[in-house]
Amino acid sequence: MKNALVILAGGKGLRFGQKIPKQFYEKDGKAIINIFLSNLETDIFKYLVISIDPKYIEIIKKSSHYLNNKKKYIFSSPGKVRQESSFNALKKIKKNNIKNILIHDGARPFCSNNLIKRILNKLKKNDNCIPYVEFSDRQINKVNKKDTKVYNIQTPQGFDYNLILKAHTKFKNYNFSDDASLLQAMNKKIFFIKGEKNNVKLTYPEDLIYLNIFTKPILRSGIGFDIHQIDKNSKTGLKLCGIKLPFSKLIGHSDADVGLHAICDSIFGALSMRDIGYHFPNTDKRWKDADSSKFIIYCRNILKEKKFHIINLDINIIAEKPKISKYVVTMKKNISKLLKVPTKNISIKATTNEKIGFIGNNEGIAAEAIVQISNENIN
Secondary structure, three states: OEEEEEEEOOOOOHHHOOOOOHHHOEEOOEEHHHHHHHHOOOOOOOEEEEEOOHHHHHHHOOOHHHHHOHHHEEEEOOOOOHHHHHHHHHHHOOOOOEEEEEEEEOOOOOOOHHHHHHHHHHOOOOOEEEEEEEOOOOOEOOOOOOEOOOEEEOOOEEEEHHHHHHHHHHOOOOOOOOOHHHHHHOOOOOOEEEOOOOOOOOOOHHHHHHHHHHOOOOEEEEEEEEEEEEOOOOOOEEEEOOEEEEEEOEEOOOOOOHHHHHHHHHHHHHOOOOOHHHHOOOOOHHHOOOOOHHHHHHHHHHHHHOOOEEEEEEEEEEOOOOOOHHHHHHHHHHHHHHHOOOHHHEEEEEEOOOOOHHHHOOOEEEEEEEEEEEOOOOO
């Protein structure tokens, strides 16, 4: 038994008041329709039919679901009205031996996999299944002034494929507001199921607030580590976290600031962008004796470009000498200035290596950093 999903994404979204249809409006670099697709479980549907204007297909192809399931996707031309778009999509898979079909609005990004599975489960016994939610506010009929029960019908709406195709064929010259209305016109019994309060349809500009309410922030973490040898022939020149300390400098291609280098690597790690050596290779003369603050600013700009913010940054300096406790406040202020992160979200600690090994013998200094980033600024 094959299940298929139709997503209606051909509307122009005139009430949305934007230059682009609402289903393609982006939140943190992800289109509204792709928010739904990115959360859709892979194995539920054999086919996904997207009713879409061809000029927006490339937006769909950016979604992780499409990239992992290209063979499941079928694109259909939208009609002048919703019903025509739905009919066109249904005809597109007429020969694919579909048992159950779900028809969903592309501007409902928060529909859960649980609701989809509940609808499909109901379709094992019934030839249709329509989700609804009750209005929480009191409703009054204007005519008789009495309280009346009103329901908000949602999508995805589930149907036996042959039944809904038959209904569309029969009423192809009509203009119903949704697919369930076609079955009502055929005097078919409608089977309802409780929907989800957060399965809202984004229609007006003020509906964008739901993107902040229901979209979970993306959290990522990264670990960075760096170590450099101490130049025994020098007595000054050490830089840690961008601050000069009265101690022997470290040997490196740039200024060998292990603190800033570890921070860079942690950010690159959180963004899955390799390491500092890839971005600033020691074979490149441009970075000879370079101030590592430039590397940090580079990382800050990448975070901004990818619309991420640092939530917390924890740095650990590993050295026998020098003692850095009296420099910690200055270091935090400098990192805060470079990354545009509040000092309260930056931690700097230090430890020795208990006179063990390379660091313990006072031959080098190391630093490690852990960063947590988010696509929402929740500081």
